[in-house]
Amino acid sequence: MTVLHPTRRGPVTLVTGVGVWSAIRLLARCVGRPRILSSAGMLAVLTVVAVWTVLMWAGFALLFLPNLTGLSYSPSVSYGSLNFLDALYMSGMSLTTVGFGDVVGGTDALRLITVLEAAAGFGLITAAITYVLSIYPLTSQLSSAGWVSASRRRSTGGVDARTLR
Numbered sequence: 001m002t003v004l005h006p007t008r009r010g011p012v013t014l015v016t017g018v019g020v021w022s023a024i025r026l027l028a029r030c031v032g033r034p035r036i037l038s039s040a041g042m043l044a045v046l047t048v049v050a051v052w053t054v055l056m057w058a059g060f061a062l063l064f065l066p067n068l069t070g071l072s073y074s075p076s077v078s079y080g081s082l083n084f085l086d087a088l089y090m091s092g093m094s095l096t097t098v099g100f101g102d103v104v105g106g107t108d109a110l111r112l113i114t115v116l117e118a119a120a121g122f123g124l125i126t127a128a129i130t131y132v133l134s135i136y137p138l139t140s141q142l143s144s145a146g147w148v149s150a151s152r153r154r155s156t157g158g159v160d161a162r163t164l165r
Contacts, residue, residue, distance in 0.1 A: 016044065019047075024040040049131065056095060057088065061090070061091035061092075063091075064090045070105070072104050074102040076102075097118045
C-alpha cells in the first residue's frame with residue numbers, strides 16, 4: 001500500500017504531485033522568484049490529502065445517490081427535490097463524523113454504509129496525519145538543500161562551490 005509509505009507513490013499522489021510542482025514552477029518563473037519553489041513540497045502534500053478527501057467524499061455520495069429515498073429526513077427541515085447535493089451532504093456529514101442527525105439511513109444497508117464511511121473518515125484523518133508527518137522531514141530537507149545550494153552559488157559568484165574543489 002503506497003498511501004502510508006513516504007518513498008512510494010500511487011497514481012493519485014503522482015499526478016497530484018506533478019501537477020502542483022508544475023504549477024508552482026510556472027508561477028516561480030512568471031514572477032521571477034525561484035524561492036517560491038521551496039513551498040511546493042508541502043503544498044503538494046496538502047493537495048494530495050485534499051484530493052483523497054474529495055475523492056472519498058464523492059465516492060460515498062455516489063453510493064447514497066440512488067438511495068436518497070431510503071434516507072430518513074427530519075420533519076423540522078424542509079427538503080426540496082432530492083439530488084446529488086443531498087447525497088454530498090449526507091456523505092460529508094458521515095465522512096467527517098459530524099452527523100447532525102437531520103438525515104439518517106432509513107434502511108439497514110444505508111446505516112451500514114454510513115458507519116463504514118465514518119470509519120473510513122477516521123482512517124482518512126489518521127492516514128493524512130501519518131502522511132504529513134512522514135513526508136514533512138523529506139520536504140524540509142529538500143527545501144534546506146535548495147536554500148544551501150542557492151547560498152553557495154551566490155557566495156561564489158554564480159558557480160556552485162562543489163565544482164570549485
